[in-house]
Amino acid sequence: MARHKAGVFVAMDEATPDHNLMDTEICHECDLKVEIPPLGINQKALCPRCGYLLSANRANSLARIQALAITSLIFLFISLAFDFISFKSSGLENNVKMLDSLDILMDSGYIALAIIKLVTVFIIPAFVLCALIYLLVFIRNGRYPWQGDRLMNMILLLIPWNMAEIFLVGTLVSLIKIVSLADIILGPSFFAFILFSIAMTATLLHIDKRQLTLALAATRAKGHVNTDAKVESTHQAINPSLSIQRTWALIITSIMLFIPANTLPIMNTRLLGQDDPSTIIGGVLLLWHHGSYPIAMVIFIASILVPIAKILVLIWLNYSVQTNSMSLEQQRIVLYRIAEFIGRWSMIDIFVVIVLASLVQLGNTMSIVPGAATFAFTGVVVVTMLAAISFEPRLIYNDKSAYEHRTTS
Structure with a gap:
């Protein structure tokens, strides 16, 4: 029997004869079929061939994700309510809110840039957070959410296009570039956006596809929901x-x-x-x-x-x-x-x-x-x-x- 130590537990490949309590997972990156035992708290499963993180079981992970997602959403809304940055030069002043910048870009004819900022900094993060909260409210109450599997796949698909933290770094760089030319005043929304970026990053770091899939499967079985004809497999054959x-x-x-x-x-x-x-x-x-x-x-x-x-x-x-x-x-x-x-x-x-x-x-x-x-x-x-x-x-x-x-x- 071939055993491959991965982190704090032993993961076994498809040649392993002992299948008791094992769950089969196909590695996303090397296509190896791996059998994963039930994970204890703070244990993780790594693919024995390529080292890909197959799953990680964190204490109270679903509650943490929900709490972080709600916190992120609150800070996102706060960051839209007040002044973001004020710019003063030669007696002239320009106070900018987060959404005001979109109007400025569109009025200047840079609609594409306004759309890029709107989608990657606001719409995608807000959708991901709302979708996570919706899923977890149902899952933690033992109910299968409508279109749960498809919604989870959409979340995973959109995560790479969330660029809130990159926008924050870009803002800091831009301020350093012009701080010698004018007086810069950071508004309440700027600090709220920093907290949003931190909370959003923490939320995404806690997401584990396999653990969410297992939680959805448990609610589906409990509610006797048949979604076999609706849910598309995320592991498709290679062309x-x-x-x-x-x-x-x-x-x-x-x-x-x-x-x-x-x-x-x-x-x-x-x-x-x-x-x-x-x-x-x-x-x-x-x-x-x-x-x-x-x-x-x-x-x-x-x-x-x-x-x-x-x-x-x-x-x-x-x-x-x-x-x-x-x-x-x-x-x-x-x-x-x-x-x-x-x-x-x-x-x-x-x-x-x-x-x-x-x-x-x-x-x-x-x-x-x-x-x-x-x-x-x-x-x-x-x-x-x-x-x-x-x-x-x-x-x-x-x-x-x-x-x-x-x-x-």
Whole structure:
């Protein structure tokens, strides 16, 4: 019997004959069928082949998620009610609320940027939180929620597109960039949004797909609800050719967008009637020249290094699965996880532009407007995220028999 120690418990692969009290789970990243025993408090299950976290059982996890989700939603609403930031320069003042910035962007003709902020910072987080609260109210009362499984799948699908914490970092970077040019006053909504971002991050960190699935299944069985004909399986068969072709198309698109994103101005500063366009690399060099080394490094890493590294990693991964490479499996899966996680953080520079464009609007005295590169760079971030989603990590482990031979020998 092959045993694979994972964390604080033993996970066994599909060759294990002892199936008592075991629950079968197919690893999302390497397609290995793993049998998971009932988990105790603070125990977790890792895939014995690729190390993917299959499940984690935390104490009072459902109650914690519900409490954190409600807290997050409260702080989100508070952040919309008061002044977010006040900007004073040359006797002129601009007070901005969170939703006022959307009006400013739309009035200036930047509807796409307003939609990006509205969807990624407000709509998606609010929907995820409301959906979680709805599910957990029913689950904790032993009742199966209407469309529970589909709603849970929607939550998991939308989580990567929640960018509240990235917007917060982008706001901090933008304030550091202009603090020498004007007086900045942080309003109550700014601090409420910080608390919202912290609570939202804590909520998402507590979510465990398998534990929620088991809780939903328990309420479904208790209520004798038959959803077999309605619920679609989240583990589908792989179509290698389609996955590889789609990923190549997205990679090529991101490369084409990356060129104008770094050659065209990402924003234009108008000071006393004079225009000063700035590219991404130009902004990094300017920050470095003024001694803002940490901020220059953050922008350089997030806006230049990360997109390039992610594109190169996706190229290598897609080429390796296309050629059926069986080498460096562990290294490739680690790089895939890193690329999938950090890719969204490239949105920092876009949020910097959004904050500055909505805050610094003092007519001919001083104003900042987005440049053409803003839209190209947004396209780079979105397309590379879609490429990472399109890439099928299960294709990395294409020699299942070799693994089974190693574990049984």
